[in-house]
Amino acid sequence: MRASEEGERAAALGDALARARAATSRGAVVDDRSDQPLSVSAAMALAKGALEGVAVRLVGEVSEVSNKPGYKAVYFTVKDKSAALPCMMWNNRFRAAGVPLRVGQLVELAGQFTLFAPKGRMNFDVVSLKLAGEGDLRLKVAELARKLEAEGLMDAARKRPLPIYPDVVGLVTSPRGAAVHDVLRTLRRRFPLARVLLAGVAVEGAAAPAGIMEGMRQVVAAGAEVVLVVRGGGSFEDLMTFSDERLARTIARCPVPVVTGIGHEPDTTIADMVADVRASTPTAAAEAVSPARESLERHFSARARTLAACAGRAVERAGADVRRCATRPLFCDAQTVFAAEAQTLDMMGDRLSRALPANLERDRGLVVRQRERLARVMPAAVEREGARMARCRERLVACGGSIVPRFSQQAAVGAARLHDLSPLAVIARGYAVARTAAGTVVKSVEDVTAGDTVDVSVTDGVLNCRVERTRRVDTETVEWEDAV
Template sequence: MAIENTSVSVTEALRRAKSVLETISLTIVGEVSECTVKPGYKAVYFSLSDDSSVLPCLMWRDSYDLCGFALRPGMLVEVSGVFTAYAAKGRMQFQVRRLTAAGEGVLRLQVAALARKLEAEGLMRAERKRELPAFPSKIALVTSPRGKAVHDVIRTLRRRYPVAELLIAGVQVEGEGAVSALTEGIRLAGSHPGVELLILARGGGSYEDLMPFNAEQVARAVAACPVPVVTGIGHEPDDSIADMVADCRASTPTAAAEAAAPATMEIVSRLDAMARLLGKALSHSVIERAHRLRLIAHRPVFRDATCLMSARMLALDSAAEALSRALPVGIGRAAEAVGRSRDVLLRVGPKLTERPRIALGDASRRIAQQGPAFMERATGQWTLQAARLEDLSPLAILARGFAVCYDGAGERVLRSAGDVTAGDRVRVRLAEGELGCVVERADTEV
């Protein structure tokens, strides 16, 4: 490149540099280290970096809003654009025309979309999360049988809460097939008889290694688990989807075991506190009852038992005295009333009985005169009615040689030969007596 001898101004130098730079179009992959997105700004400013360099970038706001995600430090992105120079400050920067997530960034966007979906369904609501049992008798652990996490949990539970029974479901926690293995492990361990709490754990790893715990199937298995779930996944500050759905999230497997089971000293402390409260309550109850007993013991009835009956004895004496005074007076008044009634009856009695006596004499004479003729007519009528009833009586029909046939039990009258078959037993009622018969032949046509 030829070097010009002509001097130019700073502005002209920057203009020429800009014109050259803007002819270079590149696609760059880097990690977002700084990002400034402010309302009202027409551009978004951020920096991309790698192990040794930092590149200032800008992107016009309308293009940024179309990329579909928000930038944040630590995100790996792929940008396409051109270099440009800012003449006012003499600074070079990369003007981004296209922005996409790269590598882990794509995974994070997928996880964020799933988190929003599950949150909209209510799986992350605080009121849905269940309280952990204070003293679980049986705990299930779903983790890799060969990782460090299983030993951390076992060691912590033995130290803090050795009385709990531990059920270990060893499953694959990363790689192909981990999602289905975790889902099935949670389902089986959570429904195992006697299990009161489930721990889902694994050791640290890269974001990609932890992706099975961000799977929708695993999250739904955690939400559907019949017992509370405590998660201790990795050592990263980012929460997995399983952490968000679980009833309790711990940062490590060890912390998950500590959250799931109380320490032995904590149990002893609780028992001591309960014993003190019980002692205070018992002492208060004894003091209160002793006070009540003293009050009762000082009542007059316990000092002199006769005072319990004295009031009633006085009342009984008063009643007896009143009765003794009132009885002679009452008897005298009743005797006077009886005497007055007797005098009235003696004066009025003959007049009251004379009219009924005359009426009774007249009735006796009429009966003596008309009685025989009335009895004769009544006897004739009764004889005629009896003869008519005799003619209508079923017994009179039987007396003329007819009979009534019943079934073997004698409960139903047989009106047709079709009601029986040969060999059936029947009962025949005659005018005098009854026959038990066996049917030899039954013909409905005669």
């Protein structure tokens, strides 16, 4: 508590005591005038009037809380090292304050003293309530923790396992603190094969969360398989950097596992809650991502013994198999491989030698019988087929005689039509056909020019002519004159 605040509060208490003395003096004057003792109610009223004029602000630790359903007010007690004060706060004021009271909180109260006359009890009637100092920060951290937990960022199923033997470890911390030396010393002692990517950032101040997030992005982009976010011890206010919401979401979205080692064993931040692994100290964070050399030696020794035992058993099994194979008849006498097949061939050859002569004799008799049968059947079959072919020939001749005349007439009509349409028939009637040297029929005077040679086809030959000049004839006038 600052000296100026203590002075202000002492002055306020002094003013309150002065007002109480003045009220008491006025009461004494009344007593002297009446010369009668006061009743309990009057005395309590006098005290109540004196106390209710004292309005102060105070800071104390909550030692007990009574907030029962149905009560019109919340009752609690605040204390310090040498005194305790019972307090009460009406429910509407308590709900408006929005502070969930718990034992051990440091709170700042504003209100006035009052006296409950029926019981003779003094209370502090609280008008406003808020957490004092670290308590306010803890409330904000608790609210953020509940929000992120509701979103699932602290779910254990979301957190990823750490790599057993990381080749590259990212370290995000202050380059001037003791934490960086603790981590590097631990990694060098336990797992010197790991390569450390250090991002030196500020771990306190308003810009510290942004710097830590950028450091995480840089080490991940450089190939870190796991990221350590660490810092040494400090007050709760010093560690508030690691309770930043943006930093917490960045840790939750990090593509590689994140291990935090912030402060000491009892310190817990939002970053610890959302990280994949929370270590109590920076040294413990380094130990979490690195196997101990002693454990590696024990692990390799155990694996070597297991491998040697497995290899020995495999060699023994292979030797037993070889020995069993060596005792088999196959490898003792190669003739046994083909003994059964050779005997089968001999038996089949013997059966074949006995069966072939009998089968040949039987087949020879069958051929003789079929020849005799064919000799008897063939003449009748040939005669029957000859008669059938003669009948088919007669039918074909009869049908052909009726079909040919019809097609002969159609052919004659078609030939006459072709003759009428033939250009040779036109030429035979006295016309001629002129063709150019290329063989194209001359249909207009524009197809030739003076000096061109043309071939004129007539009835009995071709005339080779030269064009001396051309003259166009008006065909419409000629046709009209012919019509007249």
